[in-house]
Amino acid sequence: LFNKGPIDAPFTIIPPNAPVSCCFKFTPNQGMLAPGESQTIQISFHATLLGSLYEEFQFSAGSPGPAILIIKGFVEGSSLHFNIKEIDFGDVSFGIPCTRSCRLTNTSSMSLRFKLRIPDDGSGPTVSAYDQIRDNTDPSWRNGIQFHAEPKEFTMTPSQGTILPQAYQDIEVTLCSNTVMEYYRYILVDVEGVGEGVVALTVMGRCHVPKLTPFPFILWYDECRLKEPHERKFLIKNSTPYIGCYGLLPQKRKADTPVFYSSPKPCGLVQPFSVAEIPVIIEVQAVGDHSTNVV
Template sequence: RRASAMGGPAAAGAGAVGQNFLFEDEVFTIDPLQGTIPAKGTREFTITFNPQLATSYFSTAYLDIQGMHDRLPLAIKGAGLGPQCGLSFDSLDLGDIFINSVHQYEVVLENRGSIEAKYALMPQQTLFGPKFKFSPQSGTIAAGSTQTLSISFCSDIIGIVSETFKIHVQGSRDELELHFKGRVIGPTFHFDVEEIDYGNVSYNFWHNKTFHLINTSEIPMRFHLRVPEDGQHARKEFDVIPATGSILPHGKQKIQVDFLSNTVQEYNAHLVVDIDEVGDNLDSLPIKATCIVPDIVVSRDALDFGHCFVGYPYSLDVELRN
């Protein structure tokens, strides 16, 4: 008899019925779709399953036999298995990272399945996302093979890092996730003195103090030193040498602060530190001083020259005692 494999309204899945009503489906194919079976003969059909996603598929084909009123249904189902991939780790704690420092990491992408896997890194347009660089960002991994992904991170901003990158594997239902957490910090530093104390200073006399600014971090730091309270009077009274500069990692810079007081008063000022690309007023060093005017005593209350001849010079001594 003549038989044909046909689709029908009961077909589930992606089965589509063509104009000649022969069976059509996106993932299942039947060969042959029509033909003749001799009396008491048999015919073998080949059904091919080509899943596109890792999910379950179901469809129904109907065998239409010439001369028979009812068609014979054939349920076809299958489960698509996508590439079986995994990462050597899915979370990494970066810890504290200095600003503008470059850090390198590696993660291994493994194809644990029996078919090749095509992968691609999904874009991450967040605050710290663009600071991560992956290489390669896409590729194909043969069955049973691995691919090492090199990751570099360098941030020019300070803050808390919490980024989750997704890797899409073609044919897989779920995406692989790789999470990074940490904190980007500025350079660490300190002074080797607790304060700058000039004690009692004389009015309009220069005084100076020296100390060191020490960089305890792994990166160079560019600093600016200033005294915000300076210049409130007629002229500036503090001179910082140097007021700006760079310190290499684990290096130190000698600082000298010259002070010329022009006001009789108690001084309570601060030497503050600004760091380029990090922030202002990140640390301060107290400055203390007391400007006084010395008490001067004259040895005589009055000078009495008595009777003097005209045209002759006379002199008397007087002492000023501090």
């Protein structure tokens, strides 16, 4: 704003009566200009309506008529969409991560910053079978998985970012189920400066725990030498279409425990419709006939 006159000119902005005028902010919105002086004015605009824009702002500066500034443009809404209507994980195994992919495309002429969320998902850690089988002393083998908060079973990578105009972002969605249930959730897309949940994607799935069967039920070691290791093997059969997870619990030994047992392969996975071979090593601590339960 320039003062081309010979005297000081106080100025103030007179906004139009249109509702969209409240979306504009002028800094500064008033002041004083000496002769020949200029003032840079910053204009901020936060759109609340879509469509064409044409507004006249008047600057009252004490002259016979106000100075007029015309602002025009076009407000475009976000235009994001997924390349699929839903993600169906189908049947998944308990604690086995399963990943699906989708694509989020920005067809608008401006960059959009997005954030993904699943409102009904938990916030606590999940337990992956791949982590659990690394340690057969984990308390979850004996007591079950204990949650202090509902587990966060869905992971989206990336979960937020910026998509340039006419560009896209590939997203991986992973479900690590720690709940035997049927899932029906929504991935919501929040767009910065536009709104929350502007796009939604349905996510479905079903979690199962397979039944594993040991064979044989009795493992005979016949005659064993005292305090010498002896190895036999038994099988764990998985007759289901789901991945199973097994863990041989560490033996709770006492001073008078007659038979010590252990396994070099105490934990593992059993693939669908297959068997796993589990070696068990015993050391007899006292003479006589003995039996013990391997859990």
